[in-house]
Amino acid sequence: MAIEKMALVNIIGRFEDLDETLIRCCDSGCFHIEPAFKNEANSTVKLLNEKNPFGVPLKEFASLATEMGIELKETKGTRFNGWTAEQFNELSENIDSEIEEKNGEKQKLATEVSELEGAVLQVDHLRGMNSDFSKIFACKHTACRIGRMPADNLAKLQYYDQTFFFVPFETTKDFCWGMYFCANGDKELVDSIFRSMFFERIHLPDYVSGNTDEAIAKLNDQIKNKKAEIEALDKEIAVLAEKHDQTILEAYTALKKRYDIFELRRKVGAVKEKFYIKGFVPKKQADKFSESFDDMEEVEVVLLPPDADAYCTPPTVLKNGWFTRPYSMLVEMYGLPKYNGFNPTAFVAITYTLLFGIMFGDLGQGFLLFLGGLILGRKSKQAGGIVARCGFSSMIFGTLYGSVFGFEELLDPVFENLGIDFLPLKAFEQSSFILLTAVGIGIFLIAVSMLLNIYIGFREKNYEKAVFGCNGIAGLIFYGSLVTFVVSKFILKIELASSAVFALLLVIPGICIFCRVPFAIAAKYKKWKLSEDEEDMTVGGFIVENFFEMFEFLLSYVSNTMSFLRVGGFVLSHAGMMLVVMTLLNMSATAAKPFTLVIGNLFVMAMEGMIVAIQIIRLEFYEIFSRFYESDGKEFEPMSVSFDTEVNI
Amino acid sequence: MLENYSSNATTAKIRAKYAQLFTQEDYRELAALRTVPEAAEYISRSARFREAFAEVDPNTIHRGFLEELLYRENFKTYIRLCKFQGLDKQPFFGFLIRRSEIDCILSIINRINSSLDRTFLSDLPGYLIKYLTIPVMELSLSQTYEDLVAGLKGTRYGKVLKKIPVREDGRADYTECELRLRTAYYAELLEQADKEFTGSVSDELKTIILREIDCRNIINAYRMKSYFGYSPDEIKRRSLTYYGIGKKNMERLYEAADPEIMMDMVNHTIYGKNSPDTDNIEVEINSVKIRRLRHYLTGSTNAPVALYAFIILCDIEVSNLVHIIEGIRYGVEAAAIESQLITL
Numbered sequence: 001m002a003i004e005k006m007a008l009v010n011i012i013g014r015f016e017d018l019d020e021t022l023i024r025c026c027d028s029g030c031f032h033i034e035p036a037f038k039n040e041a042n043s044t045v046k047l048l049n050e051k052n053p054f055g056v057p058l059k060e061f062a063s064l065a066t067e068m069g070i071e072l073k074e075t076k077g078t079r080f081n082g083w084t085a086e087q088f089n090e091l092s093e094n095i096d097s098e099i100e101e102k103n104g105e106k107q108k109l110a111t112e113v114s115e116l117e118g119a120v121l122q123v124d125h126l127r128g129m130n131s132d133f134s135k136i137f138a139c140k141h142t143a144c145r146i147g148r149m150p151a152d153n154l155a156k157l158q159y160y161d162q163t164f165f166f167v168p169f170e171t172t173k174d175f176c177w178g179m180y181f182c183a184n185g186d187k188e189l190v191d192s193i194f195r196s197m198f199f200e201r202i203h204l205p206d207y208v209s210g211n212t213d214e215a216i217a218k219l220n221d222q223i224k225n226k227k228a229e230i231e232a233l234d235k236e237i238a239v240l241a242e243k244h245d246q247t248i249l250e251a252y253t254a255l256k257k258r259y260d261i262f263e264l265r266r267k268v269g270a271v272k273e274k275f276y277i278k279g280f281v282p283k284k285q286a287d288k289f290s291e292s293f294d295d296m297e298e299v300e301v302v303l304l305p306p307d308a309d310a311y312c313t314p315p316t317v318l319k320n321g322w323f324t325r326p327y328s329m330l331v332e333m334y335g336l337p338k339y340n341g342f343n344p345t346a347f348v349a350i351t352y353t354l355l356f357g358i359m360f361g362d363l364g365q366g367f368l369l370f371l372g373g374l375i376l377g378r379k380s381k382q383a384g385g386i387v388a389r390c391g392f393s394s395m396i397f398g399t400l401y402g403s404v405f406g407f408e409e410l411l412d413p414v415f416e417n418l419g420i421d422f423l424p425l426k427a428f429e430q431s432s433f434i435l436l437t438a439v440g441i442g443i444f445l446i447a448v449s450m451l452l453n454i455y456i457g458f459r460e461k462n463y464e465k466a467v468f469g470c471n472g473i474a475g476l477i478f479y480g481s482l483v484t485f486v487v488s489k490f491i492l493k494i495e496l497a498s499s500a501v502f503a504l505l506l507v508i509p510g511i512c513i514f515c516r517v518p519f520a521i522a523a524k525y526k527k528w529k530l531s532e533d534e535e536d537m538t539v540g541g542f543i544v545e546n547f548f549e550m551f552e553f554l555l556s557y558v559s560n561t562m563s564f565l566r567v568g569g570f571v572l573s574h575a576g577m578m579l580v581v582m583t584l585l586n587m588s589a590t591a592a593k594p595f596t597l598v599i600g601n602l603f604v605m606a607m608e609g610m611i612v613a614i615q616i617i618r619l620e621f622y623e624i625f626s627r628f629y630e631s632d633g634k635e636f637e638p639m640s641v642s643f644d645t646e647v648n649i
Numbered sequence: 650m651l652e653n654y655s656s657n658a659t660t661a662k663i664r665a666k667y668a669q670l671f672t673q674e675d676y677r678e679l680a681a682l683r684t685v686p687e688a689a690e691y692i693s694r695s696a697r698f699r700e701a702f703a704e705v706d707p708n709t710i711h712r713g714f715l716e717e718l719l720y721r722e723n724f725k726t727y728i729r730l731c732k733f734q735g736l737d738k739q740p741f742f743g744f745l746i747r748r749s750e751i752d753c754i755l756s757i758i759n760r761i762n763s764s765l766d767r768t769f770l771s772d773l774p775g776y777l778i779k780y781l782t783i784p785v786m787e788l789s790l791s792q793t794y795e796d797l798v799a800g801l802k803g804t805r806y807g808k809v810l811k812k813i814p815v816r817e818d819g820r821a822d823y824t825e826c827e828l829r830l831r832t833a834y835y836a837e838l839l840e841q842a843d844k845e846f847t848g849s850v851s852d853e854l855k856t857i858i859l860r861e862i863d864c865r866n867i868i869n870a871y872r873m874k875s876y877f878g879y880s881p882d883e884i885k886r887r888s889l890t891y892y893g894i895g896k897k898n899m900e901r902l903y904e905a906a907d908p909e910i911m912m913d914m915v916n917h918t919i920y921g922k923n924s925p926d927t928d929n930i931e932v933e934i935n936s937v938k939i940r941r942l943r944h945y946l947t948g949s950t951n952a953p954v955a956l957y958a959f960i961i962l963c964d965i966e967v968s969n970l971v972h973i974i975e976g977i978r979y980g981v982e983a984a985a986i987e988s989q990l991i992t993l
Contacts, residue, residue: 150714152721152775159770159786174704196771198714 003343004317004636005283006306009290010276013299018268018275021299022261022639025277028289031639032315033279036269053085054259060092061252067103068241069234070248074643077250088255095244099237106233109226116223120216122146122202125170125177127212134209136179143187147201148175149194156197164190253643260641279639280306280314306339314339316633324349326385334621335631342456344629351445351624352386352616357393358441359570359612362578364405365605366394390613401425401571405601406578435568436491442564443483445624446557450476453628464520467512470553471627474512479557481505513553514546560623567619570612577604656952659734663955666726667946669697670966673992680973680986688977689715692970698722712978719967721776724749727960728780734952741841741854741953745960749777751830753785754797754806755823761794762820793819809833828887835862835891842953850951857945857957859893864934866892866899867915871930875908894918927988935991939965965991 009031013021025031065072080088126146136144151171164182171177180199182190209215269276281289290301306314316336318328320343327349337343360366369391377384398404402411402424415423425434450471457466467473481502488496512519521529531537581600588596671679675695682688686708692715693702701722705714727745731737753773760769769789778785783804791797794815801807809829813821835858842854866888873879873887881903892899898918905911912930915921924933942958949955969990976986 150717150775152778154775155778155786156770156773156775159789172704193771197775198711198717200709200711 002319003337003339003341004319006280006314006317006339007283007286008304008306008308008312008314009279009281009286010302010304011278011293011299012271012274012276012302013296014273015270015275017296017299018265019258019261020296021275021277021293022264022268023257024292025279026261026264026639026641028281028285028292029638029640030281030285030289031279032281032636033264033267033277033639034312035267036276036278050265052259052262054088054255054262057085057088057092058252058255058259060089060096061248061255064092064095064099064244065248065252067099068237068244068248070241070245072252073249075246075249075253077246077253080251080254083254083258088251091247091251095248098244099240102233102237102240106230106237109230109233113223113226113230116219116226119204120219120223122204123212123215123219126179127169130211132210133204133215141184142181143184143190144179144181145191145194145199145201146179146204147199148177149197149199150174151176153197160193162186162190162193164193256643257641264639278309278312280312280636282317313634315636316341317636318343318345320345323389326382326389327352329382329386330617330620332635334625334629336633336635337629337631338633341630341633342452342459342628344452344625347448347452347624348620349389352620353389353393355441355567355616355619356390356612357395357397358438359567359616360390360394360574360609361397361401361571362403362405362574363395363398363411364403365601365609366391366396366398368605369394369609399424401575403575403578405597406581406604408575408578431568431572434571435565438564438566438568438571439561441567442561442623445564446560446627447476447480449624449627450479456628462520463523464516467523468516468519470513470516470556472516474509474516475553478506478509478513481509482557483561510550514550563619563623566615570608570615574604574608577608656734656736657950659730659736659952660950660955662733663730663946663952663959666697666730667959667962669695670962671695671697671970676969676973676990676992677983677987679970680976680983680990682977685712685715685974685978686710688974692719701725712974715974716971717774717776719970720774723960723963723967724774724776724780726963727956730956730959736952736956739845741838741845742956744838744957746780746782747834747837750781750783750785750806751834753777753781753783754788754801754810754830755827757788757791757797758794758821758823758826760789761791761797762823794821795819805833805837806830824887828889831865832889832891835889839891846951846953849949850953853945853949853951853954854957856893857942857954857961859891860938860941861961862889862891863893863899864920864938865889867902867920867934868930870903871908871911874905874911894920929989932989932991935965939991 011021011025025033062072064070125148151174154166154168154176157166162182163186164180166178166180168176168178180190180194210218267277269278286303290303293299293301316339318331318336320328324345328345330348330352331337331343331345357366370388371391373384373386373388373391375384376387399411400423402408402415404410408424408426411424415421453469453471454466454473454476457463457469457472465472469475470478484496485502485506488494517532518528518530521527521532530539530542578600581597581604584600585593585596679688679691682691689702689705689707689710692698693705693707698719701718705718710718724745728737731742736742753769756769756772770786773785773789783801783806788797788800791800794810798807798810801810810821810826813825813829815821838858839855842851842858846854870884870888873884879887881900884903885900888899888903902911902914902918905914912921912933915934916924920934920937922937924937927933939962942962945958946955946962949958969992972989973986975981976989
């Protein structure tokens with residue numbers, strides 16, 4: 001339940017072996033690469049920033065596949081191993097030359113079809129005109145323009161005294177389609193008037209003739225013929241595609257890998273004639289990783305301690321057992337701990353599972369969740385694992401509550417036969433007990449979080465955190481005393497110690513928390529200073545700042561503790577919701593009873609299950625993690641190349 | 650009281666529309682584009698103008714039509730908002746129509762003065778025609794100022810323009826016409842704000858209107874001072890006689906020795922507080938103005954206040970967009986375009 005130990009790896013070799021080295025790093029599946037250097041001043045090492053030569057052929061093969069209608073998929077094959085970018089380029093040109101002619105023809109036809117379809121759209125707006133286009137355009141003394149203008153401007157036309165007339169054909173929401181006529185001599189003036197009213201002229205193609213209907217029919221015929229030609233060409237291209245199918249897929253797969261590997265060079269350093277790769281591997285795999293380069297004589301792999309390079313922070317891999325492993329998802333969601341930090345997964349696993357069981361206790365529903373988790377585990381191991389564990393916990397607490405699919409009395413005889421008289425716990429009869437227990441659980445978890453914080457603080461030699469902080473020893477004594485005082489005085493009504501003792505137990509830690517920064521500086525550096533960062537912190541400023549912080553700490557003790565009331569609240573809410581289902585069940589007709597029972601249970605499971613899951617995450621992240629956990633770790637990302645049909649170059 | 654509640658839906662609708670206005674980031678992206686079709690495409694994709702551009706091909710659109718579409722969308726937004734809960738039945742809400750009518754009349758006067766025949770017809774935005782209360786198409790046929798005044802007989806503008814002396818050449822002083830028309834417009838607007846509404850609605854409206862007048866007066870005074878060297882008396886005579894910052898304070902600005910001193914004095918008024926660092930008077934004053942308008946729009950629950958503020962913001966937005974489109978058209982650097990925008 002800790003954090004995986006890492007080894008820093010330096011790989012040095014000749015440039016001829018670079019690609020092979022990178023391939024082996026990828027194949028190992030455990031090498032986390034780091035940029036070869038981070039300090040610009042280090043001029044002896046330079047990062048490789050060459051242009052990727054495999055980008056162009058990769059794009060070429062992707063477009064070949066698109067043109068030939070070949071679906072890109074990963075294909076195994078070794079015939080392209082070791083090929084250079086030039087060889088790939090040559091191969092793509094050879095294949096391309098075969099389909100180029102047909103493709104060009106197809107493109108030309110497609111453009112023509114698109115133009116014809118555009119013409120149909122335009123002519124379609126002129127359906128009101130029944131004259132032959134060719135005859136209109138052939139007029140010697142009359143100019144004619146076809147097009148559209150904003151419908152708003154139509155009203156203006158009658159106020160012009162120039163000799164023209166406009167024939168509207170169709171009016172849409174914003175535009176009016178039509179044509180205007182004028183004498184050839186006035187053409188320029190009238191054109192300028194219409195232009196000023198944003199008349200958009202349509203230039204009909206020469207081949208449009210006859211009246212509107214005839215023209216549209218002719219255009220549609222031409223479109224049909226050209227589409228048939230395109231289809232015939234597609235068939236010819238399909239034959240070619242079948243011939244080159246395998247070659248293109250194999251070449252694309254090989255190219256994609258080479259391209260990705262070349263991209264990884266951006267993190268590789270160059271020192272004179274040699275390359276330099278830096279990264280991390282898990283310590284237990286380090287020797288095996290090193291051995292995989294044994295046959296490469298010119299490549300040297302050096303294993304070092306993870307902290308050997310001050311510029312590199314080792315990545316974090318959480319080490320978990322079978323029970324806690326799925327819960328690493330929640331920890332990663334919050335953020336990874338730093339290398340050598342504290343792995344909280346086990347703590348999360350235990351608390352999450354228990355809290356879920358308490359809040360969602362039902363033997364039957366828990367069993368279904370358990371089964372659901374096992375099935376979900378086939379698709380997502382982590383999510384399935386969490387659901388299964390929570391389901392099991394729900395079954396245990398469901399047994400304690402005596403609840404099976406909402407039937408609260410079903411297990412009563414079992415407990416009676418066993419002679420256990422304090423079970424099952426009845427939510428509504430023992431609601432005060434349940435709520436107080438929930439607060440008790442909260443107090444316990446907050447105290448444990450503080451203990452964890454003290455442990456981590458001492459490990460990091462951070463005395464402010466471990467001793468004087470609000471979650472350190474001072475905080476624990478303060479919180480513990482406060483809780484003990486309240487519980488003994490107001491709930492148990494017993495006198496554990498005099499009020500003066502309690503006051504002392506509150507005041508001394510209170511002063512420690514208030515002065516945590518100067519006390520920590522004094523303990524660490526043996527000198528008196530109000531602030532570590534601010535040189536000119538005044539006593540007044542210090543008091544004001546810490547007064548408000550102290551107030552916030554006190555508030556957080558109370559609010560975080562009270563926040564756990566929701567644990568008890570959900571026990572009652574679950575019982576309440578199932579009570580509603582049972583009431584509906586009693587009201588239903590006999591035939592509808594099974595239906596009501598199933599739907600009611602599924603509804604409660606889905607809705608409450610989700611709410612409880614989210615509420616516990618909230619408790620974990622806000623009430624617990626905030627007391628001890630710092631998520632400033634770096635994710636372990638093993639180098640890899642993956643097949644992808646998208647080419648983003 | 651109940652009337653105020655009944656227009657709450659309009660206020661909510663205005664706020665929803667307000668969220669669609671272009672942001673500073675949008676302006677930046679738009680100004681970085683290289684061609685007008687690209688800009689048209691960008692604008693046509695925005696939630697605010699998507700519908701207006703539905704039937705338009707951004708690749709072939711004429712720049713003038715593009716700008717007209719933007720103004721048309723503003724006007725239609727105003728009409729839709731007024732009709733949404735029947736606000737247009739109250740005279741105050743005709744403010745944009747009245748403003749458009751004044752712009753049309755001034756265009757016709759300008760056309761008469763410059764002896765350009767029929768150019769007004771081409772410039773007249775077609776979308777306005779059916780909403781205007783004056784026979785704008787017939788008026789466009791006027792050959793002299795007297796023809797125009799005769800055409801406007803019986804309208805609120807006829808009375809105002811009748812009092813302006815006609816010169817021997819049959820023309821009237823354009824500046825005088827503009828001043829009288831705008832003075833009458835604001836006088837009517839302030840009166841409506843006073844009579845049609847009560848309490849905070851009336852107060853807020855009057856404050857917005859007076860501040861709008863102040864901004865107009867300051868910008869005009871600065872221009873008259875720096876470009877034409879007018880004396881304080883001339884400036885005073887050519888300015889609107891309503892004041893948000895008080896008559897004395899405004900006259901003190903007019904009396905400043907030179908434009909720089911005047912701007913320095915402006916910086917000590919509410920129109921200079923936290924204004925952007927720019928040499929452009931319009932950008933500086935209007936930036937402060939829109940900050941106030943935003944404040945009213947987001948803070949006021951009164952529909953008349955929200956609508957009035959929103960329409961001015963829309964106008965400023967479109968003028969920004971037109972600036973950008975013109976900048977792109979003439980290859981102006983994106984940074985230079987941005988410096989002319991009113992965005993604070």
